Amino acid sequence: MEGPKLIVSSSPHLHAKSSTASIMWDVSIALTPAALWGVYVFGFRALAILLVSIASAVGIEWLLGRLSKETTIGDGSAFLTGLLIGMNMPADAAFAVPIIASTFAIFVVKWTFGGLGANWINPALAGRVFVFFSFTGLMNTYRMPRTLSAPDAVGSATMLTEMKLAVSELSSPQLGSAAILSDVGYPFTSFAQSVSSWFQQALGIPLSPYTVDAFFGNMAGCIGEVSAFLLIVGAIYLIVKKVITWHTPLSFIVSFSLLSWIFGGLRNGLGVFQGDFVLQLFTGGMMLGALFMATDMVTSPTTKKGMVVFGTGIGFFTFIFRFFGSLPEAVSLAIILMNIFVPTIDRYLMPKRFGEVVKTPKKEAQA
């Protein structure tokens, strides 16, 4: 041909407008509102922790890339890992903690297994669990959000810890979660109080102010996990953009809710169908885990059926660990446990093959 240089390649010659990098950046964008809320309620120190986490994750990725002569920081996965680790830190963690977590995540979990796509646990999750069990004391020191008390007040326990303590000390048997929290004098905002009474008066639904505060992020906890509301907003963005599907998070949340509702009350000396699952859903790392950790593509099944099994399993183990385990970190451990089953799930839950089911031809066909 008189000139043009033509490319000859295999079909198809069109491609959807998405790439690994666009997926990673989309997830980071989806996490941003919840991260910013964390910075707002926990102050400048939270921002510093986030930046240190991201910088150390990207830095280590860059360093390892230099050593193996690859450039991988552009795919956004190291940034995302760093952001997730930062969001999983208490605002008062020592700066060394996110650095250690990032190093463990990127170096041990991701690169030694073969880099992006080859790791079997979510690197950020592994980093969090690693530092949590290494520095349990440091990782359990939370500050109250500015919406609940004076800024920089250090040393509060999370709602989950309070509830767990109450049960183990048997100081308040026969009580629901809200009653336990109010028993120990856990604070709530006046905003939550008014929402709670509006629900009671206008709709006749009893809604504890603690649940309202937990939903919007007025509680002690890690920087990025407190605002269930903004995490849900981010997840909806990802579902609308078709980055993630609802299968894993919804089956996780449904199985956990059902189990907590049916059996959760037993721990407090109440009967079956007495569990307060609503408060449970919005506390701890539940939303961050369900929406952003369990949906990590690399470490979750590839089929929709598999995702439902995977999510249901996480819900089951989270329930067991939260209500009957002695350690915190129920969500993280449950996800890691189910990560182990992913290859098995993918092997046995294959998609249905087209054309397998042949309806027997109707009688009249023989005419």
Added chain:
Amino acid sequence: MERIPTFRKGGVHPDDKKVLSNGQAIERLPMPQELLVPLSQHLGAPATPLKAKGDTVTIGEKIGEASSFISANIHAPVQGTITDIRKVTLANSVITDAFIITPDAEQPSDTWTEQPYDELSARELLDIVKEMGVVGTGGATFPTHVKLSVPKGKRVEALVVNGVECEPYLTADHRLMLEQTDLVLRGIMIAARITDPKKIIIGVENNKKDAIRKLREVIAANSYPILVTPLKVKYPQGDEKQLLKATINREIPSGKLPLDVGAVVVNVGTAFALYEAVALRKPLIDRVVTISGEAMETKRNVRAPIGAKVADLVAFAGGFSHEPEKIISGGPMMGFAFYDDQVPIIKGSSGILALDADPATQAPRTPCISCGRCVAACPMGLQPTKLYRLIENRRYEEAMKLNLMDCKECGCCSYSCPAHIPLVHGMKLGKRLGRK
């Protein structure tokens, strides 16, 4: 409101780009200087040549004879002289013998007049279809007389006409349905007389509302027993498996044919060819081709003689507006990229596209992140990422066990892969090497 069906499993929604050429009426290509008429334009055995170098041929004269049951006759598209018989490479890289024909300056006018065919039996009709070298014009080029031969004892539940044209850019079938509505319908009725189906359905994607309206008008005016079913736009609905799922809710079992679920599928273009073959006794010697793509100066739908070179079609469209990155024969999802504008149009050529550099297709490959999009997109229920990994590791037998041969290379997996892994390329390789 009308319920608009589609197939359920998998599929993708590429930008259909039909608007580039769907307003262009079908034009006739000026007579080229030279035609390259290959002996193998169809699925099955190549035809046996009946003419030699130096022979003169008249328009529509049989020059190649079907060499087995699954094969098709080849006819001279013009009046002229055979200047050579030599090997040519087609757009899909098939190398085959071809007649090189130089058309006479004076071509006979109006050679084709309608002849009565109402008295003919199904057997006689089928013989005419075979004699006229009709093959599927949708791209697979399966000989139509084979497709319409219903074995004794089998009753055809449904004759499903494929007016889907799900590949982006292509508008040839759309224009045929709009401009030659009655002739297409008469072609369908001929197919119906041969196969004697209980019902006749035309499936048309809902992005061709004008064609749906026109078909319904003409059907009503002539009281044809034909149902027009609009289908939700989704690729690859034009594949007969997906089309039958969408229209009659039947799934062809793996490795089987439409007849195994009591259906016969013909394309709109094939129906038009059937009309010409039976009513005019005109062999399949020309077809409608869409000339489109961002790098084409003008976008056209052109009726070109079989054997016209791609260069002739490109010249007819005014050449390229700027340097194309790829030239494609067929649609962009399953068509073939080629580099030589001397390749001929054959019976299965639905489009010639000059595409821009699409940054998305040229992006570098990154590792698989197991996102599962290929699995979700696969209309056949396969796991492309797993198959690709097995094929990369030369574990073809295991890939076969995971139904690799069900793959029809529709391109949905590669299209949706964010890591830009050439999944379809891997499947093609695996199928070829795994067969051994």
